[in-house]
Amino acid sequence: MTAVLSVERLTKHYGQRAALCELSFTLGAGELVIVAGANGAGKTTCLSLISGQLVPDSGRILVDGHDLQTKPLAARRALSYVAQDLILPPLLSVKELAEFSCQVKGQRLDRQLFDDLAAAFGLTEHRDRLVGELSHGMQRKAAWTIALLTDPKLLIVDEGLAGLDAASASALIERVRRVKADGIAIIWVEHDLQRLAPISDRLLVLRAGRHTESLDSSALLAPTEQLERLMRRITGSLEAT
Numbered sequence: 001m002t003a004v005l006s007v008e009r010l011t012k013h014y015g016q017r018a019a020l021c022e023l024s025f026t027l028g029a030g031e032l033v034i035v036a037g038a039n040g041a042g043k044t045t046c047l048s049l050i051s052g053q054l055v056p057d058s059g060r061i062l063v064d065g066h067d068l069q070t071k072p073l074a075a076r077r078a079l080s081y082v083a084q085d086l087i088l089p090p091l092l093s094v095k096e097l098a099e100f101s102c103q104v105k106g107q108r109l110d111r112q113l114f115d116d117l118a119a120a121f122g123l124t125e126h127r128d129r130l131v132g133e134l135s136h137g138m139q140r141k142a143a144w145t146i147a148l149l150t151d152p153k154l155l156i157v158d159e160g161l162a163g164l165d166a167a168s169a170s171a172l173i174e175r176v177r178r179v180k181a182d183g184i185a186i187i188w189v190e191h192d193l194q195r196l197a198p199i200s201d202r203l204l205v206l207r208a209g210r211h212t213e214s215l216d217s218s219a220l221l222a223p224t225e226q227l228e229r230l231m232r233r234i235t236g237s238l239e240a241t
Contacts, residue, residue: 004185010059037206090132
């Protein structure tokens, strides 16, 4: 399997504290990996580094074969990022934001795809509204629309279900299933691990900034007692056996 994302010995410190320590893993086309762990394990730092929001102290990140540090433009054009803390231009309409995002990546807006995504996320009637006028949930739907519109090789998601109602979350997961089948690689941090289990391939478990184990995501569909034990292990309250 060709690696869409290669993370090699990635290290990041905040002062004297190591948020990540020599983290290494790969992600192939059409693969969805959940990054799991306790609060402070390094999950969001990991995604922030891969998306180019932070610079590592050491290590290397390759996105679709492009080194994020030496070829940042090519690497960033190959990825899309749905962040936990949204910062969208409030004075652009949803459609204008879509057009701008495509221009940044050197693409033209695919109007048919935009209309399709807007319909899938319930944004059809809001395409001409300013982003700043939208509710938090609608802004998250706009962020998802923009992320998928530019046909990324790698999709990075931090708490992508937050702020969505149950129906919207289900529609989103179905859409992710489709783009995954089209070969988009996805790395995702999410609180609701069980919701993602049917469409994910594996869990990458972090503890204190280190990759401690990889798990088959089907383990998230285990009976309640086994699942509770697994979740305690993932969050570090029970040692791996």
